Every structure is written in C-alpha cells, then in structure tokens.
Amino acid sequence: MEPVSVAVSAVLPAGGSGERLGGATPKQFCGLQGRPLVSYAVRAMERVSWISDIIVVVSPENIETMKSIIEKYGHKRVTVVKGGVTRHRSIFNGLKVFAENQSSNRLLQKPEVVIIHDAVRPFVEEDILLKVVTAAKEHGAAGAIRPLVSTVIASGEDGCLDHSLERARYRASEMPQAFLFDIIYQAYQQCTDHDLDYGTECLHLALKYCKTNAKLVEGTADLWKVTYKRDLYAAESIIKDNLSQQICIITDLKEAVAQVGFLLHESLKSQVKVEAISISLSKNDSHLQNIFSGECYNFLCINDKEYATEEIQQLVDMLEKSNIPLLYPIVLILVHLSISENIFFSIELEELTKIKKFAREVKKKNILVYGLLIQCKDHFSLQETVNSAAALTMALIKDRNPELIGQLLVA
Numbered sequence: 001m002e003p004v005s006v007a008v009s010a011v012l013p014a015g016g017s018g019e020r021l022g023g024a025t026p027k028q029f030c031g032l033q034g035r036p037l038v039s040y041a042v043r044a045m046e047r048v049s050w051i052s053d054i055i056v057v058v059s060p061e062n063i064e065t066m067k068s069i070i071e072k073y074g075h076k077r078v079t080v081v082k083g084g085v086t087r088h089r090s091i092f093n094g095l096k097v098f099a100e101n102q103s104s105n106r107l108l109q110k111p112e113v114v115i116i117h118d119a120v121r122p123f124v125e126e127d128i129l130l131k132v133v134t135a136a137k138e139h140g141a142a143g144a145i146r147p148l149v150s151t152v153i154a155s156g157e158d159g160c161l162d163h164s165l166e167r168a169r170y171r172a173s174e175m176p177q178a179f180l181f182d183i184i185y186q187a188y189q190q191c192t193d194h195d196l197d198y199g200t201e202c203l204h205l206a207l208k209y210c211k212t213n214a215k216l217v218e219g220t221a222d223l224w225k226v227t228y229k230r231d232l233y234a235a236e237s238i239i240k241d242n243l244s245q246q247i248c249i250i251t252d253l254k255e256a257v258a259q260v261g262f263l264l265h266e267s268l269k270s271q272v273k274v275e276a277i278s279i280s281l282s283k284n285d286s287h288l289q290n291i292f293s294g295e296c297y298n299f300l301c302i303n304d305k306e307y308a309t310e311e312i313q314q315l316v317d318m319l320e321k322s323n324i325p326l327l328y329p330i331v332l333i334l335v336h337l338s339i340s341e342n343i344f345f346s347i348e349l350e351e352l353t354k355i356k357k358f359a360r361e362v363k364k365k366n367i368l369v370y371g372l373l374i375q376c377k378d379h380f381s382l383q384e385t386v387n388s389a390a391a392l393t394m395a396l397i398k399d400r401n402p403e404l405i406g407q408l409l410v411a
C-alpha cells in the first residue's frame with residue numbers, strides 16, 4: 001500500500017444511545033463474539049500504521065466503560081473524549097482536542113487530514129481509508145458512498161406521494177469520510193444550532209460553510225452502519241465468517257496420526273484454507289509461530305494418546321502468548337484417534353470429564369475447546385469417518401458456540 005505523506009488522525013463518534021436498535025446497552029458497547037462493537041472500529045483504525053491519534057467520543061456516563069475497553073483489549077493511540085447530545089456535537093467535541101486547550105483532554109498535534117468514522121461501522125479496511133484520505137488531501141473533503149437500495153420518495157402533507165428521485169442519480173452517504181482538518185473544523189465553528197442538532201451529513205457542512213465539494217468514493221458493501229438489531233446479527237455473522245476462513249491442522253509424526261491429518265486436510269481444503277504441520281509442540285516450532293502471527297483462529301490437534309495434556313497445554317500457552325485470543329475467540333478442536341473396535345467405550349466418560357474441565361479453564365482465555373473422536377473399526381471406513389469429522393469441524397468453526405465447549409463429538 002502507498003505510504004501516506006500527510007499527518008492523519010481519526011475521530012470516531014460513539015456517543016449515541018442506539019434508540020433504533022433498542023435494549024439497555026448502547027449498540028457500540030454490544031458484544032460481538034464477546035468483544036464490544038466499538039472495539040472493532042478502534043482496532044480497524046489502530047492497525048493502520050499511518051493513523052496517529054484515534055479519538056473516541058462517548059457520552060459522559062460511558063467514559064469509564066470506554067477506558068476499560070481500551071485497557072482490556074490493549075488499544076493504543078486512543079484518546080477518549082466527552083460527547084454531545086447529537087452526533088454532530090460529538091464529532092465537534094472530538095475535533096476540538098486538536099485545536100483547543102481543554103481541561104479534560106490535553107491538546108493533541110493537529111493533523112493535516114482527519115478521518116471521521118462512525119464507531120458502529122466495524123468493517124472499515126485500510127484500502128478505503130487510504131482512498132478517502134488521498135481524495136480529501138486533493139479536494140478538501142471526501143466520503144464513501146454506496147448505491148441506493150431503495151428509491152427515495154417524498155410525501156406531501158396529505159401523506160400521498162409528492163415526488164420520487166431518480167435512483168440512479170443518487171447515492172447513500174456512508175463512512176469513512178476524510179477532510180482537511182482546517183476545512184471541517186472551520187465548518188463546525190460556523191454551524192448553527194440547527195445544523196448541530198438536526199444535521200446528519202458532515203460532507204454537507206464542508207460544502208455549506210467552506211464551499212468544498214467533497215470527492216465521492218465508491219465503498220464496499222460492508223461499510224454499512226449497525227442501526228437495527230438485525231445489523232448486529234449480520235455483523236456477528238460476518239465476523240464468524242471471517243474467522244472461519246483458515247484452519248491449522250497439527251499432527252505428530254506417527255504414521256496413523258499423520259495419515260488422518262492428511263485425509264482431513266484433503267477433505268477440508270475445498271471449504272477452507274488449510275495449513276498442515278507435523279511437529280512436536282515441545283520444540284516451539286517456528287512454523288507454528290508464523291501461523292500465530294497470521295490470521296488463523298482455528299486449530300485442529302490430532303493425537304492418538306488418550307489425553308495429550310502436556311501437548312495441548314503447550315499449544316494453549318503458545319496461543320495465549322501470541323495475543324490472538326485477546327481480540328477473537330480461538331477454536332481448538334482436539335481430535336482423538338481410535339482405530340480399533342473396543343477402546344471408545346472404555347475411555348468415553350473419563351475423556352469427557354477431562355475435556356470439559358479443561359475447556360472450562362481455557363474458555364477464560366478466550367479459547368473454545370471441543371473434542372472430536374474419530375473412531376474407526378478399520379482402514380476401509382476411514383475416509384467416510386474423516387469426511388464426517390471434516391463436516392463437524394466446519395460446523396464448529398463456523399458456529400463458534402461457547403455453550404458447546406468441552407463436548408466430545410463422534411465422527
């Protein structure tokens with residue numbers, strides 16, 4: 001990605017009450033896979049190295065909540081600012097930390113370009129941020145747009161259709177938006193109370209008060225704003241889908257284990273990217289470390305021991321050190337191999353109890369452990385059983401159901 005040659009900071013308004021979504025918790029603090037929505041937007045900004053300061057604007061009663069989220073998820077470069085009664089007033093407060101000395105916040109270095117992005121739009125990528133920043137540098141203001149889903153119509157006083165707009169000519173204004181700082185700050189300074197209380201469009205303020213015609217940049221579909229309850233469900237599904245794109249299969253070098261690992265790899269690879277490694281975990285394999293630093297949130301550990309406590313504990317320790325489970329729950333499937341007719345029934349109960357206890361313990365570290373038994377009478381039925389194991393694996397990593405941890409599924 002092109003380096004950014006200007007100083008850029010971001011303001012994330014997160015001071016609303018989420019009336020349209022309903023419920024006691026404002027939507028920006030609702031948990032998605034255990035983590036508040038606002039933390040996803042903060043993370044999206046934080047991983048962009050060229051964004052200096054990230055200002056999160058929250059209502060006065062949520063300042064402590066926001067600070068504890070920053071602490072818990074290790075967010076960096078974030079300043080929390082007190083919001084106002086409307087979105088525009090919150091954004092204005094956020095901008096002020098770059099321009100005015102305030103008793104509650106220290107004055108921060110004024111950026112040349114400022115990004116404004118709703119804290120309830122969690123899937124913003126570096127690519128679109130770069131596009132709006134580059135366009136803002138050239139045009140003074142820029143914002144992401146999307147095609148309209150429905151036609152916009154106006155009703156008359158009698159409640160009947162007055163006129164309708166030609167859909168193809170209009171666009172939905174989304175976020176992120178970016179501005180030369182001086183332009184948007186001057187615009188806010190000139191705003192009337194009516195603008196601040198009823199306005200919904202920052203690009204419009206730049207046009208109205210600074211004669212700046214924003215450049216409009218086509219955005220991706222997942223820039224939409226979480227507004228209604230169904231949007232929370234959609235966001236959670238997108239997160240789960242992103243998390244289930246890759247799996248790492250860990251086997252030891254024993255022949256039977258490696259064979260099942262290979263067959264599982266073959267069976268899974270049409271649905272998901274598979275990394276397969278044969279290792280002794282105690283060697284702290286560097287390949288595994290690379291996988292941790294990549295974007296893998298699912299691990300399948302195949303073993304033919306009754307319960308490979310030490311190996312699994314090592315893997316958990318390594319995962320914990322990697323910091324991945326801080327931001328997303330990890331799925332760890334312990335596959336137990338039994339290629340004989342009798343063993344299953346003799347180990348079942350003991351195995352179940354151990355896995356359950358272990359799963360409960362590591363859930364505190366945001367690691368979801370499931371057991372999967374591949375039981376096979378003979379080598380002829382192995383392929384069929386492996387296919388069933390692959391299907392169960394996919395269901396577990398897609399669903400990431402915390403209630404099912406510690407259960408031993410039988411392929």
Ligand SMILES: Nc1ccn([C@@H]2O[C@H](COP(=O)(O)OP(=O)(O)OP(=O)(O)O)[C@@H](O)[C@H]2O)c(=O)n1
Pocket residue numbers: 012013014015016017018019020021026027028057083084085086087088090091118119120225226227
């Ligand atoms: N006084 C306000 C109102 C809104 N926002 C923020 O502006 C963004 C977009 O606004 P919207 O979706 O309207 O959020 P809410 O106002 O919370 O929702 P609702 O209108 O349903 O109450 C959200 O991140 C919201 O927290 C803000 O910072 N300060």
Ligand SMILES: O=C(CO)[C@H](O)[C@H](O)COP(=O)(O)O
Pocket residue numbers: 087118173174175200201202203225
């Ligand atoms: O999409 C936007 C364009 O600036 C804003 O996020 C939107 O207008 C906010 O409005 P509301 O707070 O009423 O949802």
